[in-house]
Amino acid sequence: MMNSKEINIAFCFDENFWIYAGVTIVSLLETAEKQTKYSIYCIISNSLNNKMQNILESIFKLYSSFSSIKFIKVKNKLDKIKSNKKALYYRLLLPQILPDVNKIIYTDIDLIFNSDLQDLYSIDLTNYYIAATKDGYKGNESYTLWQKYGICSIAKKEQYINSGVLLLNLNNIRTDKIDTYWVELAEKESFPFHDQDIINLACKEKIVFLPEEYNFSYDIAKIIHFAGGGKPWASYQDTIKFSELWWFYAHKTPFISFFLANYYKSNYNSLTKVLPKWIGRFICWFILNKANRHKFFNKYVKDI
Ligand SMILES: [Mn+2]
Structure with a gap:
């Protein structure tokens, strides 16, 4: 070209x-x-x-x-x-x-x-x-x-x-x-x-x-770096600026169900604060089973 x-x-x-x-x-x-x-x-x-x-x-x-x-x-x-x-x-x-x-x-x-x-x-x-x-x-x-x-x-x-x-x-x-x-x-x-x-x-x-x-998370940033402890895939989204942009790109990868499962797992405590414990537990169990890492990767590799 x-x-x-x-x-x-x-x-x-x-x-x-x-x-x-x-x-x-x-x-x-x-x-x-x-x-x-x-x-x-x-x-x-x-x-x-x-x-x-x-x-x-x-x-x-x-x-x-x-x-x-x-x-x-x-x-x-x-x-x-x-x-x-x-x-x-x-x-x-x-x-x-x-x-x-x-x-x-x-x-x-x-x-x-x-x-x-x-x-x-x-x-x-x-x-x-x-x-x-x-x-x-x-x-x-x-x-x-x-x-x-x-x-x-x-x-x-x-x-x-x-x-x-x-x-x-x-x-x-x-x-x-x-x-x-x-x-x-x-x-x-x-x-x-x-x-x-x-x-x-x-x-x-x-x-x-x-x-x-x-570098860093400014409004006009050309490169958004989630430096330090709070990562968009781990912490509660609202606290991290631009985390929705990270999730936007994460949705375009085959890892999305794994990311979501991990996200809910790490936010289990905040989840149980707003929901009765057994519902929170059920949601986590359900998502984690659905997105079993091993099965998921095997399936994906077979598909390509
Ligand atoms: Mn870094």
Whole structure:
């Protein structure tokens, strides 16, 4: 196709979060402009099996024949990393895993896209490592490692960024061996905000600050990130802004009955507050039985 604009984008996840990647990917493709061609790289754990990959691939195919999707398993077991949330650290491996890619967008999968990403991708990073939005932390003296590594002062200068949405200049990062430094830090310490502290520490002075519309839940947001504790799939919907937009895309995936069952399960307590206990219990039992995860996935895989 003429004048197509290629955009590299990476998602990193393991077998615990792969279904949420489905929602993020649907929102990415549904908001793409005609000439945008996404090269999607899914950086995944070893335990994400072929069936799971095939399901994600089939969702992808429903929405785009123009873009592409690739699954790459993380070979490095990250044994030395001092944290049990290994998947958070996959993004630090992007420069090594994708040696031929020079520029890429990385986003978390607890978010949805509300806009095409050409604007974000075209931001000039010639003299920088990354672009990211500032985070709300004003500096918390109580973290020992923040004090030890001077992250407090980064936060105080309001230069502390959120690592959920990143535009990365992989070329500069590789040339200056920043990726090696990232892994060194991860193996040495367990930072309170994991990869985010590491990226802030290693990339300071070489960060382009993005407008807030690319991260978080603002009215005009191009990328809506459900950062922190309240996720639209888990908490009572009214309390989370834009959760209905997440559910809109969730309905377009084959995971919807699973999402609903989980949602009712986690909201069982609020349900029983308004209904007699036995009715609440019956509804939960009914929904959970209907959406038996194993049966559901088997059926879906057979159908495609
Ligand atoms: Mn996040």
